[in-house]
Amino acid sequence: MDGGVNNSGTFNYICRECDAKFFQDYENPDNIIQPPTDKILAEIAVKNMLLQLNKRANEQELIPVLQRELGMYENPDDLSKIKTLDQKEYEEEVLFHQGIVKNNKLGEYQILFRKVLPYKVPIAAQSAIVLPYDMEGNILNEIYNLDESVRMQYMHIAVLPLKDVSVVLAFYHKRDKLYRKLRHQINSSSQEKVLQYINYLIFEYTENVYFSKKIEAELKNNKMIEKVSQEANGLPTFGHLSVYNMFGMDYEAVKPEDIPNFLDENWAIKEEENTDGEE
Template sequence: MTEIFRLEELFPENALPKEQNINFHKALSMGESFAKKNVKPNNCLICNSSKNPFCNSHSVPARCLRAIAINGDVKIFNGLVKIPAVDDDKGVNEAGTFRLICRDCDEKIFKEYETFEKYPDKNPPDKVLHQIALKNYLKFYYKKAVEAKAFPKMLENLQLPNSALLEPVLKPGDRDKKDSFKAIYDTKKLLNSNTNGYYRIVEYRKLDYTCPFAFQGSISLITGFDGEIINDVFNTDKKYDLQDMHVCVFPEKDYTYIIVFYKKHFQRYSQFAKHYSNLSQEERLQLLLYIILKYSEDYFYSASIQTIENDPVVHDAITTTTMMICDYEEEEGAKIKKCIQEYNLNNYKKLPNVLSKCYVKS
């Protein structure tokens, strides 16, 4: 039987006594520390230099995090997931950072996209979008590399009631690492090109308020609104490529940029883009929030909206993982059908729309 795996099955609330909570926290810390020491490359992944010091790059521009921080902290995914003994906030300097490139590259390569003051009224140039895409692929590669190192170390030390479920769920995705590394290489080559219209821009909008929520990342939608398959996550054919879409929520003082785009030749998104264009502006924001919560954990939000942490609709959206516990003998078609049902985008309307202006504290 195909089953959607949920995080609370691994970490049921109050399931661990105090001593086990402490041991669990230690195991997580040891695994993460070990991984970060062992995934840093010898050379910068952009310029290939080994001479310049490496930088703590932010997956979301630090200026966006500062715009929503309270007392220097932002809330992270565990504020919603509530895994025992794991922090639910981080300081701006630590939130969403990775170490793969040198300081010189971090300051130069991403300059245009992080300078919101120079954003045009109409669609941004390809150069800005190339920079956003490259940052997303770097972060994704780093995440998968850390998982590959951290999870085996964690499993050595963890003693959980549902540990039998943990190992197959946390098994690192080698294909994800390889695909993201190739995406980094391909996008680097585009940085100095003169492309025009390389991407289909689904949304580019400047809101006149500061959203209490920040996100930047690439997301591979499984399905859209009509049960179509956008990405078959069970397809093991080496010639089958997952197609991703880039989503950005960039809050700043007094305004927020919303940017959504994908490579123009990614035709599997055409039906989604058409449906998206027919939604109202408020519906688009609500849908994007649903997509982010459903597919990612790399978002940040302000403590000013922490009331959403007890919202059952929000909890239902964020506790699904795309990793499936399946009977290996089951037909592949049954697996993807269950996934399509779980990730149907029509469910977005139930979600509290924290990207809308009504959630801004006056």
């Protein structure tokens, strides 16, 4: 990774000029190391939801192709319906958070965790997540509920490595009350445990992640990282359950402590190691 937050991913859903203008506050390293304003949090949320929209649009096009060529899905119609509902929600979320920016609203968000670490971590990540469970395994979102009246609730995470520090941030909009219990769990946990948990969320639930070459060997050789990279919401084979994997009945999902915590200082990038990375 070179330049940290400014190179945390190429964004193609809107024009470059619009991208640079709308997101200029949070993409400024001098701003992001300060306590975040509602405007900055809203900018992060908008970008996260646009990234999700782009991802879902691509997935919708792939479903019929994969079904036709590989027969991957037991219920492709249900899957397509879920993806369509997701897209509708993402569009609504974009407009909602965009309105917060345009109207300069205050007091809209709840910080779950924020820390400026005094070292550069070897990963950069940013995403919106619909968490199915909290830290203790209690149900939060019913992610397979097809009822259009049930709105999924989102948390947002960002891990932004800068020159010699890293910003780790997790937050949600206050209307998403399902995360209140998670907030209390995080507040009563040690920083080490919270960083371990956020590190796990990145591998389990996100795709917009970039890695330093420093951890390339660990990523390639660690069996638990390989396992979690093939999970979807704690289910094997990207959530594609069938008789071939016993519908996940005997599957033991990866836990936060099973994988290396790349947010820990032991994995920090030293100045002499500060080289370009790769996705």
